[in-house]
Amino acid sequence: MSESVFYAELPWPVAEARVRDGAPVFLPLGATEQHGRHMALNTDVVLPTSMAVRAAKRVGGLVLPALAYGNRSQPRTGGGPAFPGTLNITANTFSLLVRDILCDLYRQKVRRIVTVNGHYENVWPTIEGIELALDAIGRDRCGDLRIIRIDHWEMIRPATLARVFPNGYPGIELEHASVLETSMMLALRPELVDLSQALHDGPASFLPYDRYPKPPAEVPASGVLSLTEGSSAEKGEWLLKDCEDGIVDIVNREFFAQ
Amino acid sequence: MSESVFYAELPWPVAEARVRDGAPVFLPLGATEQHGRHMALNTDVVLPTSMAVRAAKRVGGLVLPALAYGNRSQPRTGGGPAFPGTLNITANTFSLLVRDILCDLYRQKVRRIVTVNGHYENVWPTIEGIELALDAIGRDRCGDLRIIRIDHWEMIRPATLARVFPNGYPGIELEHASVLETSMMLALRPELVDLSQALHDGPASFLPYDRYPKPPAEVPASGVLSLTEGSSAEKGEWLLKDCEDGIVDIVNREFFAQ
Amino acid sequence: MSESVFYAELPWPVAEARVRDGAPVFLPLGATEQHGRHMALNTDVVLPTSMAVRAAKRVGGLVLPALAYGNRSQPRTGGGPAFPGTLNITANTFSLLVRDILCDLYRQKVRRIVTVNGHYENVWPTIEGIELALDAIGRDRCGDLRIIRIDHWEMIRPATLARVFPNGYPGIELEHASVLETSMMLALRPELVDLSQALHDGPASFLPYDRYPKPPAEVPASGVLSLTEGSSAEKGEWLLKDCEDGIVDIVNREFFAQ
Amino acid sequence: MSESVFYAELPWPVAEARVRDGAPVFLPLGATEQHGRHMALNTDVVLPTSMAVRAAKRVGGLVLPALAYGNRSQPRTGGGPAFPGTLNITANTFSLLVRDILCDLYRQKVRRIVTVNGHYENVWPTIEGIELALDAIGRDRCGDLRIIRIDHWEMIRPATLARVFPNGYPGIELEHASVLETSMMLALRPELVDLSQALHDGPASFLPYDRYPKPPAEVPASGVLSLTEGSSAEKGEWLLKDCEDGIVDIVNREFFAQ
Amino acid sequence: MSESVFYAELPWPVAEARVRDGAPVFLPLGATEQHGRHMALNTDVVLPTSMAVRAAKRVGGLVLPALAYGNRSQPRTGGGPAFPGTLNITANTFSLLVRDILCDLYRQKVRRIVTVNGHYENVWPTIEGIELALDAIGRDRCGDLRIIRIDHWEMIRPATLARVFPNGYPGIELEHASVLETSMMLALRPELVDLSQALHDGPASFLPYDRYPKPPAEVPASGVLSLTEGSSAEKGEWLLKDCEDGIVDIVNREFFAQ
């Protein structure tokens, strides 16, 4: 078990030694959220965890247990908090969870931390959780602590988008449960995708504002915000390679560069 | 005073009557945040307040006191929490403030509420504040309460952007303290802009990730994330007109349409 | 704009320089609360802000954006939380807001802070907010931080009260929306006062205890706790002069005395 | 034990029956706070508890365990949070404690509640605790719940003050650990008073503002804010009688009047 | 009064001197909770307070006011939160209360603290309160602060249990309001016990899991989880002696041993 890339699969003496030797520690941030009729609810957990594992293997890092419950899904970005299947937690709870884990990693002498996020709505409560952890640790006592926050979709290169979408990229804002995520899931966990269920009732066309308590009616009934046509495991591998490379580059630049 | 568009400039019997008659109530959400060497720290308050006033006058609405302290500025979108001049509050405090105000508006029988936001980092804690208010009120007891959440930059039409940027729009992500905001401030409060101080050390080129506690060095020293060249009061009026019209259209569709 | 007494009307380099040079920073604390049929809901914002501006101009200080939403109004001191027009926030939210602003002022190297309060119910959550800020900063690491907390009604000299009330002062506890506040508003913002609407149904006579959830019936229907007769802009100027002088004296004693 | 006036000295079947029969329930609110060199730290607990007991016996009520830890003492009203001996809790904790107890009393079907407060700094967090409890219970579902909030010093009649202070009443603001409290303690718990230790270094003369983190130097070293001369058990009985009568009158008016 | 073992019965100069001289300070943690038809609701307050007093007298310590409101009673350990008579507070409030008191004791320079707990459900929120206090104080700045957390039932020696239960000890899990607590109450406060009301409807036989919102029906109607037969003041004294001795031994080992 001492060879595992998963922090929690190690016995404590190995975990302690790896941290002491400077292993970067990756925290995947996900959600349990609808991803269309054709894909499993754990898409936002599988993707960042897999990317973290691939990157960790290349940089000698360790991967922590993923956060599987994400900040409230919103209509324009994931179908909304009331969509069937989706399980949300509040922003404050998510931030406190991130804060607590970061504070305890710091106490365990971890100084190189990378969060890899796969759920758009997690962006801001993650930032808040990091800020709260720095407040708690003391910004003037952080020493060499360095926390890197990555959203995986930022790692995809324009050239790859051009290959994936030869007819033009519809934009990240419509990419929930669409070609990018579907392709990567086909590459990683094909048994969790059933393209025959990918009803083509998108792409969604949202009004440029939010309404509460009832969101506007524009969320497609399928939960797919854009098209799934053209998804393939091969494309998924191109995308995953970008994410892996992007994370590795950042880790090398931030933690190991002279 | 009974003719004022500002809720707080009314005596209570008038405020009560206006609410009873269905006046939409606008809550501007801003920040006290650096906006370059050439512009005042209150830019994110002035813009949404002015837009709310213009829209309120057309739809018979009222404008509440703006929230002048915003959620923590971030390096890639506003220079970051440590930039001189910027005063931040935490996401949780911001959300609780929004929650409390919405709950009390509800208790005062206000059922038509529009938040107009001018500070990017407020987006998510505003959503959380609205969700918390709905939790507190009880989602099955909201009755005809309807809350509209608008970010003002979403109101600008593509045609206007094309006019403002004849050489191409650099993208909203670089627009902090740049041509859009500067032009609108020139139109509204020219005494709060000094273009001679607009040092051209942008545009910023950010790495696609965040780093804590010290952000990457890419924030331009001036705090301007993009260029200010080409800013003018005339362009500002075009933009403000879009925002005013956009808000009015939404209010009419949501509150007064059959 | 660099000459403005308002912190938020400055560009960041000027704000930074003014703070570095020791400018005292004033934070007005107000409320949006009924003030009788004859006066605007923003009375508790206008008064402390105006006093802070007058004092700041004399001592080279800066005035921050006022907090326009106050701690829950209470029946015996402001008509109560259920009075039409009044918008309350909770004590905890108010305290957190004060805490966050003070902590960020400290981070921005501000060491001379004056809160000027115009809403009685803010007294205790302001104290709590200050204590929480000191807890967060660390009481042994505050250095030369000094926070002064002023309630404006404490600045009025007995001699002035005697002039304003030649027939005897009815006591501060009945002064909500009455002669003192009305006179000062007449001096500062006469368009926000309409004495013809000042129904004389006071003075209120309260039982010496509180009752919940429904307060006793003694709150006058007008919201005026005492009399408005005899209010005048001239008297308002006497009172404002006392407040201005009182604040200036305190600032000089605390921050600039040898 | 079934005859005890103390709720917590009853076995549950008797407590349940007494509540079902409409017994008013009294919650004394105190503090552990310095009260001069001559008096015990529990003065603010002994006084409201004793008054509650006397009143409860006359109206068939029950007395709950007192809250012995009060909201932060302040320099102008009790010597301040840093005075030796004083143990403070935060306003938020105090409010949550009041909220929790009231919610559970409600769940236990108690509908007649009286808080009797003996510590000035508890006033506002008690109000907040009551408001939070009403929020949690639901203001439209409170039914016949009625909560009375009494500060004991409000119960003293002007005639009694005139008897106690034949040379004129110095005002409640200086009465911490002074003649009123000392006399009542002499009447109730003479072994907790040692007048030979009552150094006459008062009365305190406070500046009309607060300063943080270090309060102004005006707190008398003894902690006595005024004079103790003239304190006597006889006067204490007069005062206690006023408080007892005042509470009984309120209870009768609020709970038992037709 | 200066000889009292109760901290709050001292005037501040004596309390300050005693703390400076190293007196251990005891904080009793109790509850207001049903203890059968035969015993008062304050059993969990009386027992730890009495033990703390006995121990404090032997080691020169002081006893703080007990916390009389405990964390939510649970069905398997105390009858549950809905049992008549029981008054619960939330875990978070209990923890914050413990945190605040410990922080203020630390500020008052108390370095030897002993919590003596008499209510099973308080165990975990007390631990959390202690951890939160250490977080707030700063674990690297605690100096010689030492906090001892004792549950009184852990102090009873096996030999004593054998004497009390000559036919075998039924186990601590059934001991709520049963022979141990009843005997100690008979020794300490016999007027708060009425054995004639001790209906023998126990012992309880619980299923090994919890159910919410309605607990399983196994809580005996009397609230007695086991038998009261065989309770006596004499046995109570044996038990109290064990507790007193146990606490004294721990205090000597932890605070006064070389």
Place this chain on the structure above:
Amino acid sequence: MSESVFYAELPWPVAEARVRDGAPVFLPLGATEQHGRHMALNTDVVLPTSMAVRAAKRVGGLVLPALAYGNRSQPRTGGGPAFPGTLNITANTFSLLVRDILCDLYRQKVRRIVTVNGHYENVWPTIEGIELALDAIGRDRCGDLRIIRIDHWEMIRPATLARVFPNGYPGIELEHASVLETSMMLALRPELVDLSQALHDGPASFLPYDRYPKPPAEVPASGVLSLTEGSSAEKGEWLLKDCEDGIVDIVNREFFAQ
């Protein structure tokens, strides 16, 4: 994927249908905590998750993502919060996480919930999380919601303990990382156990109280609180069978019995 026992491996239409048809939903509660030199840090996650999966398959249930970060480890039950490798979160965060998930399950119309806990320190914050969820939902509006809380070690039958420990059971309080957990891990994930690393420096002998900030020195250096000798996969299967059967029995009794 529609056949998976894991909720998050389903697409939303299947999850929705399964819930509508009454599938019990299991939430495993674990920790990332040292479990001796011979076993992985995820032991408290693997065990309850595996048991939930086995039981869910028999009763037609679904298993949610496990909570992998547990409430603060304590010295007497898991080595303590400072043990290398252990990652703790606070009780409040853990409770809020449980509350949020339960509230959202309720909103998703799940009415049959079973928490299966594998980490002793989670017991009380789980109870609090459940109570907070019931408070938020409204105890009078829960309808047929039923939440079962199971600690897996309570499922082991005395007869099985007798078989596992032919020389006598040392008691659950010493069972952290010892024969019970080791045997079950050997049965489930043998690659995460290395018995050659099971140093025999136990069993631990704890003093009957807690000390903070530094715990007593009695935690064995290995983190094993008792012995691992005699652990085997075969015994693990006996124990797992008990747990599986116990959970199935409870589910049938509570959810499916007439």
